[in-house]
Amino acid sequence: MEKGDAIMKVSALETALNNELRERQFYLDQANQAESELAKKMFLELGREEEQHYNALKLIFERREEKGLPKEIDLSGKSAVRNVLLNFLRKKSTQIGAAKDELDAMKTAIAFEEKGVVFYQGLAKEASDEKEKAFFELMASMEREHLISLRDSLEYLQDPEGYFRSHERSSLDGA
Numbered sequence: 365m366e367k368g369d370a371i372m373k374v375s376a377l378e379t380a381l382n383n384e385l386r387e388r389q390f391y392l393d394q395a396n397q398a399e400s401e402l403a404k405k406m407f408l409e410l411g412r413e414e415e416q417h418y419n420a421l422k423l424i425f426e427r428r429e430e431k432g433l434p435k436e437i438d439l440s441g442k443s444a445v446r447n448v449l450l451n452f453l454r455k456k457s458t459q460i461g462a463a464k465d466e467l468d469a470m471k472t473a474i475a476f477e478e479k480g481v482v483f484y485q486g487l488a489k490e491a492s493d494e495k496e497k498a499f500f501e502l503m504a505s506m507e508r509e510h511l512i513s514l515r516d517s518l519e520y521l522q523d524p525e526g527y528f529r530s531h532e533r534s535s536l537d538g539a
Contacts (some may be wrong), residue, residue: 376487377425382420383483387476387537388414394469400462402452403470406517409448410473415502424499433510449517462521470518477514480507 388411393404395407462470484504520527 369478377421377538380421380424380483380487381418383476383480384414384418387473387480388418390469390476391473394466394473398462398466398469400466400521402449402463402521403466405452405475406445406448406513407469409445410514413443413506413510417506420499420503440467443506443513445510445513449513449520453520467518467521470514470521474511474514474518477507477511480504481511 368375369507391407391411391414391528395411398407461525481504484500484507488504490495491500516527519530
């Protein structure tokens, strides 16, 4: 690896660390302010997962002088964010909608996650090591999972009936 590549990689990791930390704090702040049960739980889970991302990236950053990724990194590869909305819907909560500031916070979160997907896809594309590439692809995948869950939650909070219409699995075959 050339010196310029090493500097760029350190800069990218520092950016990723800062982003994950900033997003985690944003999510926890929003969870504390949220009145909607769904928004509160969604933001708490996002904050928890962003902390996992931060810790994994920090481990990589601290060991950047060594070749390859540390063996201890475990992100389990599965996000629990999707379950927040599913569990909320299974409870058949009577709470409908959310405050405008909660909806705005979800829109901000969607923008964070969109940027995160693109950022980690870029790091994966530039990675020279296969394990590093796989790690950043996993990070992009987890951010994509967050993005989808946030979009679904926002859709539900804005228009519950429309959400159910667009997500029902029934068909109109006349049976």
